[in-house]
Amino acid sequence: MKNFSHILLLIVVCLFANQALAAEIKGDEKAIAIAKERKTRDIGWGTNEAKVLMVLKNSQGREAKRKLKVKSLEVVDDGDKALTIFESPRDVKGTAFLSFSHALEADEQWIFLPALKRVKRISSKSKSGPFVGSEFAFEDMTSYEVEKFSYSFLGEETINGEDCFVLKQVPQYDYSGYSYQKVWIDKSHYRVQKVEYYDRKEALLKTLLLSDYQLYKNKYWRPMKSLMRNVQTKKSTSLITEEMSFDTALKESDFDKNSLKRVR
Template structure:
């Protein structure tokens, strides 16, 4: 076996270790409710704001469930989005459009499309699961003064809109600080930066700001968390197709 092959195996092993530690460092939160704003900006910098609530449920041994409900402005009010993330199977997603009064399932081949006109794709709205990617450790670095690992993760889903993602993860808490998304051609498509990390219940780190910038179109979307509460009593029955229709 040549040293080069061994080095590749070592970097894959280290990349997987970092990704696994990232997941393991954020377990046990059970359920949460967030009040958020979504700021859409076009290439000229013009803004529009949406208010939304996000309910999430931690699922042991699988991906998490999330229900996103849009409250304003009027043209999106009542729109609800349900996502079942999975660790080994394709994610499942549905959206309720009040104007049509029906629930529409998001097909796997459409998950790379824009979520509600934002720079986030449908596939970005799922929980991180280790088995969704293969990994490669690139280097150690610093990001905004913190020591970080930089790894590549390659989606295993044939319908992903990304050929790869490069992820900056801080060494101290294994929090994601930055992600670069590359399109199917291998060109840089988007960058995602997480800011204002806050510790909840002395255990769980969450960024209060997420900024997604489309390098190719100069459009951006910012997600701002105004309130976040854990242990609000959500359970599995709060996350089904009926919950989409009654979401208010």
């Protein structure tokens, strides 16, 4: 009888565990399958480093440019790690931003501001704020993890000459600045072609267009240009990748919040 009770307990525990796993991703089956395929096609890249030009444009069309260096480390069983270092101009040079993405837990982010000479942690309540004065929010600067959203399939459309699936994804994490996002994912390679971001009042806030995709390691697609337009303020920010390399000698210790002041 004791053994039977033990087996029964194990069965109950397994059932609850399976229910918990099933509850991690909400939405309709087709949309979830597309979201999972998008993620699956971008697993195994390891490490990469990129030189990026950030172009900020105000509502009058005036431009400001910044040069960045971005280092990324894949964490297969969780979200990825990324370190962004501002190299110019002088007013932002030395600014460093570190992000630890997570699939189920809250993302962790820190920023070092040379003028203050200290490392500041970005609180979860502040993640909807602008990333160093750009049209990207802090929450936009994390890796895509399927578990962060619930999903609905909206249909199919053509964007950038690509036949795409259209999904609605609703953030499942706390303090997002978005009520939901509308995402166009191409059928050919499951690359994101466009994203619309809707504010908490469900009004269109921003659009992101991804273009000039390049193939690396015969498997991993990366957009060379990401254009974020704020439709409410008429401002925009472009991220233009000038160089990118994979299989670099990065390691866990290169993503240390305690050494943000010393990164180069």
